[in-house]
Amino acid sequence: xxxxxxxxxxxxxxxxxxxxxxxxxxxxxxxxxxxxxxxxxxxxxxxxxxxxxxxxxxxxxxxxxxxxxxxxxxxxxxxxxxxxxxxxxxxxxxxxxxxxxxxxxxxxxxxxxxxxxxxxxxxxxxxxxxxxxxxxxxxxxxxxxxxxxxxxxxxxxxxxxxxxxxxxxxxxxxxxxxxxxxxxxxxxxxxxxxxxxxxxxxxxxxxxxxxxxxxxxxxxxxxxxxxxxxxxxxxxxxxxxxxxxxxxxxxxxxxxxxxxxxxxxxxxxxxxxxxxxxxxxxxxxxxxxxxxxxxxxxxxxxxxxxxxxxxxxxxxxxxxxxxxxxxxxxxxxxxxxxxxxxxxxxxxxxxxxxxxxxxxxxxxxxxxxxxxxxxxxxxxxxxxxxxxxxxxxxxxxxxxxxxxxxxxxxxxxxxxxxxxxxxxxxxxxxxxxxxxxxxxxxxxxxxxxxxxxxxxxxxxxxxxxxxxxxxxxxxx
Amino acid sequence: xxxxxxxxxxxxxxxxxxxxxxxxxxxxxxxxxxxxxxxxxxxxxxxxxxxxxxxxxxxxxxxxxxxxxxxxxxxxxxxxxxxxxxxxxxxxxxxxxxxxxxxxxxxxxxxxxxxxxxxxxxxxxxxxxxxxxxxxxxxxxxxxxxxxxxxxxxxxxxxxxxxxxxxxxxxxxxxxxxxxxxxxxxxxxxxxxxxxxxxxxxxxxxxxxxxxxxxxxxxxxxxxxxxxxxxxxxxxxxxxxxxxxxxxxxxxxxxxxxxxxxxxxxxxxxxxxxxxxxxxxxxxxxxxxxxxxxxxxxxxxxxxxxxxxxxxxxxxxxxxxxxxxxxxxxxxxxxxxxxxxxxxxxxxxxxxxxxxxxxxxxxxxxxxxxxxxxxxxxxxxxxxxxxxxxxxxxxxxxxxxxxxxxxxxxxxxxxxxxxxxxxxxxxxxxxxxxxxxxxxxxxxxxxxxxxxxxxxxxxxxxxxxxxxxxxxxxxx
Numbered sequence: 001x002x003x004x005x006x007x008x009x010x011x012x013x014x015x016x017x018x019x020x021x022x023x024x025x026x027x028x029x030x031x032x033x034x035x036x037x038x039x040x041x042x043x044x045x046x047x048x049x050x051x052x053x054x055x056x057x058x059x060x061x062x063x064x065x066x067x068x069x070x071x072x073x074x075x076x077x078x079x080x081x082x083x084x085x086x087x088x089x090x091x092x093x094x095x096x097x098x099x100x101x102x103x104x105x106x107x108x109x110x111x112x113x114x115x116x117x118x119x120x121x122x123x124x125x126x127x128x129x130x131x132x133x134x135x136x137x138x139x140x141x142x143x144x145x146x147x148x149x150x151x152x153x154x155x156x157x158x159x160x161x162x163x164x165x166x167x168x169x170x171x172x173x174x175x176x177x178x179x180x181x182x183x184x185x186x187x188x189x190x191x192x193x194x195x196x197x198x199x200x201x202x203x204x205x206x207x208x209x210x211x212x213x214x215x216x217x218x219x220x221x222x223x224x225x226x227x228x229x230x231x232x233x234x235x236x237x238x239x240x241x242x243x244x245x246x247x248x249x250x251x252x253x254x255x256x257x258x259x260x261x262x263x264x265x266x267x268x269x270x271x272x273x274x275x276x277x278x279x280x281x282x283x284x285x286x287x288x289x290x291x292x293x294x295x296x297x298x299x300x301x302x303x304x305x306x307x308x309x310x311x312x313x314x315x316x317x318x319x320x321x322x323x324x325x326x327x328x329x330x331x332x333x334x335x336x337x338x339x340x341x342x343x344x345x346x347x348x349x350x351x352x353x354x355x356x357x358x359x360x361x362x363x364x365x366x367x368x369x370x371x372x373x374x375x376x377x378x379x380x381x382x383x384x385x386x387x388x389x390x391x392x393x394x395x396x397x398x399x400x401x402x403x404x405x406x407x408x409x410x411x412x413x414x415x416x417x418x419x420x421x422x423x424x425x426x427x428x429x430x431x432x433x434x435x436x437x438x439x440x441x442x443x444x445x446x447x448x449x450x451x452x453x454x455x456x457x458x459x460x461x462x463x464x465x466x467x468x469x470x471x472x473x474x475x476x
Numbered sequence: 477x478x479x480x481x482x483x484x485x486x487x488x489x490x491x492x493x494x495x496x497x498x499x500x501x502x503x504x505x506x507x508x509x510x511x512x513x514x515x516x517x518x519x520x521x522x523x524x525x526x527x528x529x530x531x532x533x534x535x536x537x538x539x540x541x542x543x544x545x546x547x548x549x550x551x552x553x554x555x556x557x558x559x560x561x562x563x564x565x566x567x568x569x570x571x572x573x574x575x576x577x578x579x580x581x582x583x584x585x586x587x588x589x590x591x592x593x594x595x596x597x598x599x600x601x602x603x604x605x606x607x608x609x610x611x612x613x614x615x616x617x618x619x620x621x622x623x624x625x626x627x628x629x630x631x632x633x634x635x636x637x638x639x640x641x642x643x644x645x646x647x648x649x650x651x652x653x654x655x656x657x658x659x660x661x662x663x664x665x666x667x668x669x670x671x672x673x674x675x676x677x678x679x680x681x682x683x684x685x686x687x688x689x690x691x692x693x694x695x696x697x698x699x700x701x702x703x704x705x706x707x708x709x710x711x712x713x714x715x716x717x718x719x720x721x722x723x724x725x726x727x728x729x730x731x732x733x734x735x736x737x738x739x740x741x742x743x744x745x746x747x748x749x750x751x752x753x754x755x756x757x758x759x760x761x762x763x764x765x766x767x768x769x770x771x772x773x774x775x776x777x778x779x780x781x782x783x784x785x786x787x788x789x790x791x792x793x794x795x796x797x798x799x800x801x802x803x804x805x806x807x808x809x810x811x812x813x814x815x816x817x818x819x820x821x822x823x824x825x826x827x828x829x830x831x832x833x834x835x836x837x838x839x840x841x842x843x844x845x846x847x848x849x850x851x852x853x854x855x856x857x858x859x860x861x862x863x864x865x866x867x868x869x870x871x872x873x874x875x876x877x878x879x880x881x882x883x884x885x886x887x888x889x890x891x892x893x894x895x896x897x898x899x900x901x902x903x904x905x906x907x908x909x910x911x912x913x914x915x916x917x918x919x920x921x922x923x924x925x926x927x928x929x930x931x932x933x934x935x936x937x938x939x940x941x942x943x944x945x946x947x948x949x950x951x952x
Binding site: 109111112113114155156158162167169170179183184185186187188189190191192193194195196197198199200202203205206207211222223242246249250251252253254255296297357358359360361362388391392393428429430431432433434435436437441445449450452453454456457459460461462463464475476 | 585587588589590631632634638643645646655659660661662663664665666667668669670671672673674675676678679681682683687698699718722725726727728729730731772773833834835836837838864867868869904905906907908909910911912913917921925926928929930932933935936937938939940951952
């Protein structure tokens with residue numbers, strides 16, 4: 001292993017800067033600041049240098065020099081990650097490698113239904129380019145206006161499109177990766193079937209930049225839907241929501257494109273704190289579901305499908321009440337309501353958040369058992385539960401007691417995490433369904449995952465990054 | 477690395493046999509024979525011992541002893557693989573580890589839509605168990621009556637269900653693997669979303685038993701279709717087939733559950749040689765397509781969809797002629813016709829086969845260019861082209877010239893492979909779309925894949941199987 005220097009030597013900074021040119025080698029504190037600030041304010045890293053290469057070749061030369069000099073590199077794209085994977089440590093000796101200038105959509109192949117995009121392409125830009133080619137790129141998440149494809153793949157992003165189309169991993173057919181040594185691994189294939197050896201692609205996807213730097217990828221496109229209907233549903237219990245989900249899967253199958261569970265508390269918080277939202281349902285319900293059905297055929301078809309599901313749900317008494325959006329505008333308003341849930345929690349004071357998944361059938365049991373676990377840590381703590389129920393994934397957030405103190409509540413961070421995650425583990429779930437590990441959950445992963453899994457991951461890390469310069473201290 | 481003995485010592489055989497008991501330790505040549513014969517007759521391996529463990533613990537103890545004594549192990553399930561991955565070498569020093577007694581379906585979870593099955597469960601048994609639980613397990617291939625889940629996963633099996641449901645990898649949510657050391661890696665999760673570190677599961681899937689022994693897996697289930705329509709279509713060209721495919725994807729989307737291309741020659745061979753088949757279309761066409769549309773709603777719905785696709789295809793002149801199966805029986809007859817294609821090639825003499833994929837849009841170009849490449853190797857050779865066009869995957873087989881000599885033709889095996897695969901590579905395709913590498917394509921993979929890919933695969937192999945006892949000489 002190469003000796004890693006304690007600080008970045010000015011002469012070394014010059015050598016790195018020469019690769020990209022002075023304009024794209026940021027050394028000034030003010031220029032660097034935006035790359036260090038992440039939106040939750042949980043990590044405060046430091047660096048002396050942000051490199052903004054303009055080509056794969058420049059990335060390759062950066063990594064070659066990094067290997068030669070034992071310089072740790074932190075790849076970063078849109079800087080919207082929620083677990084600190086894109087943030088350097090506080091030593092100042094790690095260089096941020098920003099992929100944002102690699103922002104070319106290299107090709108859209110409408111017949112093969114693929115798009116080849118570089119790591120720095122903003123997700124929303126890619127969605128729009130697909131749309132302009134009469135195709136759908138279904139990855140969709142709150143940060144889509146600023147997150148970038150490289151980060152989406154490195155974190156195996158989820159979001160609201162997973163139910164019907166899969167997560168970032170399932171949308172990716174091929175990758176181009178610069179290895180720690182600077183070698184370029186070109187695996188940009190458009191193939192649906194390829195059984196020629198080990199699945200290397202899926203090692204890089206979700207590795208959070210710890211095995212190499214993803215510089216481009218081939219992603220799947222889909223036919224655009226011709227009809228979309230959104231309904232807001234009131235229900236009596238998570239069990240009713242699970243029954244409705246089963247029913248909707250049975251009736252609509254792949255046309256069921258969203259099934260988002262919303263607890264009464266986040267619903268009420270949003271009505272109380274979010275600007276310009278309209279109450280979706282007249283009556284109050286203990287639970288709500290935002291359900292979307294998309295049809296590849298016509299708007300009449302999606303309308304008939306959602307009416308069929310909801311009327312069967314009412315008949316079986318899974319559904320308490322339901323409103324189908326009367327217009328595209330109302331549908332967007334329902335989605336807007338859903339997307340404001342996290343923000344609307346803020347005025348209620350400090351919160352402790354979880355991003356968990358369990359087998360879909362275990363959702364009601366998780367909700368019941370986790371409530372008890374939370375109460376045992378903080379009697380008045382308020383569960384704010386919502387998420388992608390169809391994927392078994394809940395954002396299980398806890399707000400402090402109404403009259404509680406923020407700091408005192410945040411001091412419960414670790415016991416609260418443990419209490420919730422213990423329930424997750426007892427149900428064979430995941431403590432990070434879609435946000436990843438990064439810095440946030442690394443210690444917990446190492447402490448609680450099967451030792452065999454940690455051992456195998458360490459072997460992979462050592463095999464791909466023997467010098468340990470790729471995003472050190474993240475994941476494993 | 478442990479020293480590997482040249483022959484299996486009788487005392488060592490006794491030690492292995494003691495783990496499973498004499499009844500399940502086959503030493504007799506006649507008992508062993510079925511485990512050595514594969515159906516194409518391409519490989520003639522040898523072994524002194526076939527072990528048939530009855531539990532994961534026995535597999536674990538076998539692998540522990542194998543590591544301790546440096547004994548190479550060849551895992552085998554249904555023994556239907558087409559690339560020799562399940563066949564030992566000729567030294568007699570490799571032990572076959574048969575998974576066929578691990579044949580328990582551990583659980584079907586209809587709410588989570590998962591099944592947990594052991595490696596030795598026969599694919600058709602699993603399909604039937606899913607059906608009995610009112611669910612669909614969509615993996616479907618010619619060998620389903622005898623192939624087993626362990627082999628399906630280890631080879632990342634494809635087949636006719638890939639278009640709508642994905643290959644074995646995409647159907648697998650979690651695995652249980654016995655590592656070369658005998659340690660059990662329990663990753664039997666039912667989660668749709670889990671971002672807790674590197675994707676180890678997908679390393680074992682498709683590794684052909686070279687990294688560990690898959691002993692069980694969690695697999696996805698789907699709602700059963702309520703309507704299914706099969707059509708046999710006559711077309712003028714591969715370009716017309718591609719246009720029809722695009723049209724069908726656009727109109728039917730996820731309801732398009734099969735799109736199989738069939739050339740005139742395999743069609744004619746089947747009419748000439750297969751028993752009891754009926755001519756699907758009255759007129760002859762240069763190309764045919766077997767198209768299937770399934771509906772989760774009703775049989776009327778699938779009927780309306782397929783009629784819509786075909787009438788639009790006729791209107792745009794992509795479709796020359798088409799027959800929709802008038803009954804389930806006729807639909808099965810169309811499928812039967814499709815499945816008899818490989819067998820019907822045999823009476824035409826020696827053949828050289830390929831299992832290739834290219835981006836879907838490149839299928840017509842591949843067919844045009846490969847025809848020239850084949851003719852340049854053997855002027856009278858007859859192309860027998862059919863396959864899963866919707867996946868970009870063709871079984872591009874070549875029969876000897878009508879009056880040619882079998883042996884003389886088979887002597888062209890390597891130049892013919894090279895000619896066809898050079899076209900595949902020029903189109904960024906795969907030389908093994910669904911059958912894998914095994915022994916058959918190992919040398920070619922190593923010689924022609926990007927050196928970087930081979931290097932990374934070797935690092936993975938060394939990291940997981942440092943002693944090199946897991947299915948040596950396969951894949952890499």
